[in-house]
Structure formats: C-alpha cells, structure tokens
Amino acid sequence: MEKKKLTIHLKVWRQKDADSKGKFVSYTVNDVNPDMSFLEMLDVLNEELIKKDEEPIEFDNDCREGICGMCGSVINGTAHGPQSGMTTCDVRMRMFKDGETIVVEPFRARAFPVIKDLAVDRSALDRIMSKGGYTSVRTGGVPEALSLPVPKPNADEAMDMAACIGCGACVAACPNASAALFVGAKVSHLALLPQGRPEAARRVERMVAQMDEEGFGACSNHGECEAVCPKEISITAIGRMRREYLRAMFK
Amino acid sequence: MKLDSKVPGGHLSEKWDNHKDALKLVSPKNKRHFSVIVVGTGLAGASAAASLGELGYKVINLCIQDSPRRAHSIAAQGGINAAKNYQNDNDSIWRLFYDTIKGGDYRSREANVYRLAQVSNAIIDQAVAQGVPFAREYGGYFANRSFGGALVSRTFYARGQTGQQLLLGAYGALMRQVDEGNVRLFPRREMVDLVVINGKARGILARNLITGELETYMADAVILATGGYGVAYFLSTNAINSNASAVWRAHKKGAFFGNPCFVQIHPTCIPRSGDYQSKLTLMSESLRNDGRVWVPLKKGDKRHPNDIPEEERDYYLERKYPTFGNMVPRDVASRNAKMVCDEGRGVGETGMAVYLDFRDAIRDFGRKTIEERYGNLFEMYKDITGEDAYEVPMRIYPAVHYTMGGLWVDYNLMSTVPGLFVLGEANFSDHGANRLGASALMQGLADGYFIIPYTIADYLAGTQLEKVTEDNEAFKEAKEEARSRYEKLLSVKGNKTVREFHRELGDILWNKVGMSRNEQGLKEAIEEISKLREEYWNNVRVAGEMNTMNKNLEMAGRVADFLELAELMAIDALHRTESCGGHFREESQTPEGEALRDDENFSYVAAWEFKETGKWEMHKEDLKFEFVTPTQRSYK
Numbered sequence A: 001m002e003k004k005k006l007t008i009h010l011k012v013w014r015q016k017d018a019d020s021k022g023k024f025v026s027y028t029v030n031d032v033n034p035d036m037s038f039l040e041m042l043d044v045l046n047e048e049l050i051k052k053d054e055e056p057i058e059f060d061n062d063c064r065e066g067i068c069g070m071c072g073s074v075i076n077g078t079a080h081g082p083q084s085g086m087t088t089c090d091v092r093m094r095m096f097k098d099g100e101t102i103v104v105e106p107f108r109a110r111a112f113p114v115i116k117d118l119a120v121d122r123s124a125l126d127r128i129m130s131k132g133g134y135t136s137v138r139t140g141g142v143p144e145a146l147s148l149p150v151p152k153p154n155a156d157e158a159m160d161m162a163a164c165i166g167c168g169a170c171v172a173a174c175p176n177a178s179a180a181l182f183v184g185a186k187v188s189h190l191a192l193l194p195q196g197r198p199e200a201a202r203r204v205e206r207m208v209a210q211m212d213e214e215g216f217g218a219c220s221n222h223g224e225c226e227a228v229c230p231k232e233i234s235i236t237a238i239g240r241m242r243r244e245y246l247r248a249m250f251k
Numbered sequence B: 001m002k003l004d005s006k007v008p009g010g011h012l013s014e015k016w017d018n019h020k021d022a023l024k025l026v027s028p029k030n031k032r033h034f035s036v037i038v039v040g041t042g043l044a045g046a047s048a049a050a051s052l053g054e055l056g057y058k059v060i061n062l063c064i065q066d067s068p069r070r071a072h073s074i075a076a077q078g079g080i081n082a083a084k085n086y087q088n089d090n091d092s093i094w095r096l097f098y099d100t101i102k103g104g105d106y107r108s109r110e111a112n113v114y115r116l117a118q119v120s121n122a123i124i125d126q127a128v129a130q131g132v133p134f135a136r137e138y139g140g141y142f143a144n145r146s147f148g149g150a151l152v153s154r155t156f157y158a159r160g161q162t163g164q165q166l167l168l169g170a171y172g173a174l175m176r177q178v179d180e181g182n183v184r185l186f187p188r189r190e191m192v193d194l195v196v197i198n199g200k201a202r203g204i205l206a207r208n209l210i211t212g213e214l215e216t217y218m219a220d221a222v223i224l225a226t227g228g229y230g231v232a233y234f235l236s237t238n239a240i241n242s243n244a245s246a247v248w249r250a251h252k253k254g255a256f257f258g259n260p261c262f263v264q265i266h267p268t269c270i271p272r273s274g275d276y277q278s279k280l281t282l283m284s285e286s287l288r289n290d291g292r293v294w295v296p297l298k299k300g301d302k303r304h305p306n307d308i309p310e311e312e313r314d315y316y317l318e319r320k321y322p323t324f325g326n327m328v329p330r331d332v333a334s335r336n337a338k339m340v341c342d343e344g345r346g347v348g349e350t351g352m353a354v355y356l357d358f359r360d361a362i363r364d365f366g367r368k369t370i371e372e373r374y375g376n377l378f379e380m381y382k383d384i385t386g387e388d389a390y391e392v393p394m395r396i397y398p399a400v401h402y403t404m405g406g407l408w409v410d411y412n413l414m415s416t417v418p419g420l421f422v423l424g425e426a427n428f429s430d431h432g433a434n435r436l437g438a439s440a441l442m443q444g445l446a447d448g449y450f451i452i453p454y455t456i457a458d459y460l461a462g463t464q465l466e467k468v469t470e471d472n473e474a475f476k477e478a479k480e481e482a483r484s485r486y487e488k489l490l491s492v493k494g495n496k497t498v499r500e501f502h503r504e505l506g507d508i509l510w511n512k513v514g515m516s517r518n519e520q521g522l523k524e525a526i527e528e529i530s531k532l533r534e535e536y537w538n539n540v541r542v543a544g545e546m547n548t549m550n551k552n553l554e555m556a557g558r559v560a561d562f563l564e565l566a567e568l569m570a571i572d573a574l575h576r577t578e579s580c581g582g583h584f585r586e587e588s589q590t591p592e593g594e595a596l597r598d599d600e601n602f603s604y605v606a607a608w609e610f611k612e613t614g615k616w617e618m619h620k621e622d623l624k625f626e627f628v629t630p631t632q633r634s635y636k
Helices: A038-051 A123-130 A152-162 A169-173 A180-191 A194-213 A224-228 A236-249 B015-022 B043-055 B093-103 B110-130 B162-179 B245-252 B285-289 B316-320 B330-342 B359-365 B367-385 B440-462 B473-492 B498-512 B519-539 B551-575
Strands: A006-014 A023-032 A073-075 A101-106 A114-116 B035-039 B058-062 B183-186 B189-197 B200-208 B214-218 B221-224 B263-269 B292-296 B354-357 B394-403 B420-422 B604-612 B615-622
Touching (some): A023 A038, A169 A180, B035 B200, B043 B058, B043 B440, B110 B162, B189 B214, B200 B473, B214 B473, B221 B440, B292 B330, B473 B519, B498 B519, B519 B551, B551 B615
Parallel strands (some): A006 A101, B058 B183
Antiparallel strands (some): A006 A023, B354 B394
16 A cells, blocks of 8 residues: 655755854655655755755754654754654654645754754753752762662652753743753752752752853743653643752752 | 683682772872773763763763763663562572573673673662662552563663663763763764774774864773664664764774674564665563564465454464563564564565554553553554554564674773773673673663773773873874775765665675575675675765765765674674574574574684784684583573
C-alpha cells in the first residue's frame, strides 16, 4: 500500500555566522514520504543542495529519538513544531499537508546567539547548571542506597521534573526569553528528594543569579514554555522555584 | 609485542582489592601538577572527568555535542544492573559475574567481569546520592526489574530514561568540577588525532566544530571515552554523530583493536521503512518482561494480528527456550527473529518484522500498570509508526546497537600506547562476544567512577614524563596531516555524496558482516569495502569549506575512517571461524542452530595491530578460565 507522497515548500533561515545578517531562503522538496521525520526531509534537501554545489543547511541534531536535546527549530512559529510533547526530531511529515509551506527558524533569544543557519549557542544553560544543578557529593563518599527511603510520590514527581532534556525550547517560546522552566525543573527535581535538601537554598540562589547574568528575561507567567516543552514539564516547576527562592532569602 | 593483560594473581574475589593495594598513589599536593585529557562526556567520560577533577588533577574534557549532557549514553532506556539483592531473589556478585561472562559467551576476561560485578553496587549508591530518581515502591525503597540472560531482578531503572538520569547525575558532578576550575570543558570539538611523543600519549589534535580550526591539547595522559562504532552500518540505534574516529586515529598510532567483529544486534527495534531513513529506533529490552514475541505459524499469513487465533501463533522464544522464554539474551533473540523471517513467517509490509504483543499483559495486569511501566515507549512507538501498541502488537526487528569490540586494554584500562586509557563502549573489555541488557551503563560508570581514578594514578606516579611543548614536531605533523586530509576530501568534488557512500558501506556490513556470517560473504565484503574506499577518495563530493561549521565535512572524515575500520571488522569475522555470542558463523552451529564455540582454537582475544591501510597483524591474548568452566550456553 503506497502512501501518497507530499510536495513541501520551505522557507528556511540561512545565516552564514553570528556576525552576518540572515535571511529566509525558499526551497521545494518533492516526493516526501509522510512517514519521514522532519529532519530526514531536511537530509533529503541537503543531499540535493550538495549535488547542486550549494551549501547544505546546518542544523543541530544527534540522537533523533527525542532524548538528547540537541535538535531544535522553530517550525511554523512554534518551537519544535506543530504537535505538543515532541522534539524537532520527533516531528513527522504526516503532520503536514501536501503543498504546505513550512517556515523554519532557529531558536531565538538574546542568550542563544546564532552560530550558523539553524544552529544556536545554548552554552548559557550549561553555565547555569554549573552553579548548582547537582548534589555536591564526591565519588565514593556516599551512603548505601537504601539508607534514605524516598516516598514514591516524591520519586515520581522528581522524575517528572528531571525529564528535562535541556533543549531550550522553553526559552525560545517565551516572549521574555526566560529560562525559568529550565531552572525550575532542576531546582524542583532536587528539592523533592532528601538528597537535594542540604544545599537547596544555595542551589536556587546561585542558579537564579547565573540565569539573570546570562541575559535571560524574567518570567511573567505566559505559560508558553509548558506548551512547547517536549517532555511536558509542568509550569508548577516555576512556582516551586519561587518558593524555594523565597525560603532561601528568609533563611 | 607480547600482550600483557596485567591481571593480578590471587582468588577472583581478591584480585581487585589486592591490585588496588599495590597501585602507586599521587600525593594530594602533586595531583594539580598532572593534566589529563578526557575525550567524550558520556557515562564513562563524564564520570571519569568529574572524579579526576574532584581528586585535584587538571582535566581537559572535550565533546562533539554542544553540551556534555547530550552524549549518547543519554538514550539508554531500560536500566542498570547491580548485585544488590534487594529483591531477595538470591542474587549476588558471583551471579552477576557469572551471568555476564556466560552472556558474553566466554570471550571476556574473568578478572575484569568479576571486578565489574564487584563495583556495581557502589554505582547505585553514587547515583542515588546524586539524586537520580530511580523507580521506588510505596515503602520508599527500590523497584527492580529483570533483563535478558538473568533469572533475578537486578535492574534499577528511572522510567524508560535510565541512561538520561544517570548521565545527568554524572554531568552534574562534571559541571560542579567545571565551576570549581578543576575541569576545563571544550564542547563542539572533535578529536582528529592522537599525539604520541617518546612512545607515550601526550596530547590530541581536535577540530573546533564552529570555526573549523585545528587545536592542540597537551597532557600527561589521554583517556578516550568515545563510544562504539555501530554507525559504520549507517543504520543503527546510535546517534547520528556517534563515530569511531577517535579510536581509529589512536589505533593508527599504535593502539591495538580488540575483537572488532563483535557487534551487538538488538532484537527489539522499530523495523525499517524506507530509503530516506537516517536511523533506527530501539524499543527497550525491558518490554520483553511483559511483551510476548510471536509470528504466525503459517508462512505468508496476511491476516490482522488480532484475527490470528492463539493456536495459529508461534511464540517461538517461549517454545524453544522454556526457562528463559522471551528473556533470552539479545544475540539469541535477534538470531531467532531473523530465522523466522527468513522462513517467510515475518510480518508487516516488508515481512521483516515479528510481533511483540502486550495483549496478555494488559489482560492480566491492566492497562494502567502497563502504561506506568512502559508509557513513554508506547508513545514513542506511536509517534514513529502511527500505531497504538495497546491495541495492536508492536512490530519489531533487530538492529545494530552496540559494539563489544573496541581498543584493547589491560586490567588498568590502558591500551597498547602507554598513557592512553580507554573506557566504556570504546574499549573491548567486559562484554565478550555479547553484552547483556543493562550492563553498558554499569560498565561505563564502573570504568569512570571507580577504576580509572585508581589505575591512572599508578601510571602518572610511576612514569617518567618529559616536558612537552606545543611546538613539538609531533603536534605539527598531526596538524599538517589532518589539514591535508580535510583539503583532500574537499577537493575531490566527485559525483557521490558522503551519505551515499555511507549507505553503501552500511549495506555491505549489514548483509555480510551482520547477524549471520559466512566465509564467502566475508571475503566478498573485504573486497567490496576496499573498492568502495578507493572510490571514496576519488569520487566523493563534500560541500562547503573547512574553516566554518560544516557537518558534511565532519561526516566525510568519519566515513573515511569507517571505510578502514569496516574492513578490519570483516577480516576479524573471517578469521574467527567459530560462532560465539553475536558473532554467528553459519559454518559453526549446533544441530538446533545455536552458536557453536570452538574453545580449543578460539579462546582468545584477537588484538589487531595496524600496519598500513588494509594491512594488520593479529596478536592473541589467551583467555584463561580458572573459576568458571566454559560450557555450551543454554537458555532452554
């Protein structure tokens, strides 16, 4: 049973490097199999460009199964594309109509400068994590695993928060380019576990300070972050971060 | 050169402790005078870099991704093994050791595997202290499940994202060291050469993947934790950027390659669909805890699976292996899937798939329980195939997943190049000819957290290390060679893209060096690969320029290396005329079609020394079994 092939028109953001001005360039890809992933469709286009001696479109990607967080484009105005709970690499061509025009842009935020085409620099997120996205334990200097029981609901909620893949879609979707969901998820994951409590105050203070220093905006409760998060992390993470922050202030 | 495994004496259970007691130490004050390069930030690389940084060494850590948190360990789904015996099912260090060495079909070192089982428990303690949210029961203690090749439940898991959570734990530890200034991090860098000076590994050359510049890094020792070479097959469950270039460059500088033909083909992946496909997606082995594998009894039965009555289904794993059933090791499950498909009983559009059916599990435990256990996997399956596995059985087929082969290392994890250490999937050490599920995470973290910090001290304390500067000839030569290689790739301007060559190479490997191998096919493969390699350098078309971000050029360099490595994989597979684990030679099977080892002639590690492109010399490390007796593996 042969599935009907699609013709897809693309408007893709092309930018030589961080210092150059970018622009949209139009392409058409024919015979697109609806089972293809969005990135596979870009692969096909890139193969055609290479054969025509044109420069292929640069885009970050790695695992192509929605877990590494390396991919990320704004597709038709939405970070990671039309369907919620997905990364860019999860997007399938069957979600688009034959003859549709798709606009593809990089994640845009002051803290995410464009490197080339659709690839951006998200190292600001690593610098935030370096300020407290962990428990300060040494290798080997730890108690036996059973010594601290963790109530199942806490373990489950901590897992929901720990599911963040660090893709930065929350930042790209936020009108203020805030990283509050990203930071809130890590603060919440560790605040929910007994292992994370001893340095909960220091963690939230340092991570929030670094987030501000990197040029991310403030959160004003738009909720766009939750809507695009590929791991569907709840905006309650931000509430918990605020509570932890207040608690730290009054300590 | 005689291979010395440096396995210490004494009883199996005392070897590691005795060895540790004999290793030299570096004084706390002196540690900051030693620098170590760690290439890779997966479980092995991140845990090593973090642990060495904590000890006070000056660590340089590089990765190809934009962040260390993205290394492919992140994609491991099902779990990590440990001998905790929390389930009171009579598990022990000995049992974990025994299952692992048997699972590897007796082609790994007893001492290494035993040590792995010994340190497995400390890994769980470490991860829990880091805040890894392992699954818990209502009492607040751990939930465990079982994986293939074991009759106990020793696998710890964090939903279907265990690799992600363990990696984020190690990444956190790493970033703490970055913040403290003990680790300097260089993301978006690809190692393009190993620099050896006076016979010792003293640095690397790396390409900056943003600017294209070639950068030199110097140190007193180099650690490679760069993963496996499954992407040689083009289609695999590995990430797009996973590659063998770091180990291959090191191999060409003197590091022997161990058992390159030992490749794991994972039984439960989403089947292939079209030519455009860029990768295959794994469905965690944990699904086999509740899913039942079957095909129709009759050939070419095109009925909807739910319309095929019970008596016309063949639950072939349960039928052939009543003890282990659907939980046989990966190599056995994969081979059986291929067999039933070759018989014409495969399902789906292409006939190259089998069913993994949850109907009975949903009936017995309820949909909610199955959702809790595997919800994200079912969703992933639906995203890719558009089908609902709660209603119709999943269709699965084997795919390349993991490479047991890798750079040869001794008990200290040091390669044949002094000062070059190799950890995790990149080395050949612990899994023999087949890796059991949930053991890769265990090995990566064992190597990085608990082995390398001790063994590297012994090397640094006991070795005369001359002062080295960046203007050393060896660095200049490496740079010149790399530059001319990239320039050559860009200048060919031929008619075939890198991807076209890569796919052709993948087809050769999959068909002739895949799940089932024979003499004729392997000989053909060797010839075809060497021809393809020649064509590559005369007909490849690479886009763009060198001094900019250029993923096509990156891939071109990697495929050039795969074209050399692939030939060695075929040569190794040809020379090993026995079957063992994932290496199945059609000429060597039992009457029931199981892998038939030849211990008399092949109880050794084949360690290949590079001579020139297309030429190697094989060295043997004999495997001695003092504490277990190799037997024909049986999972019946």
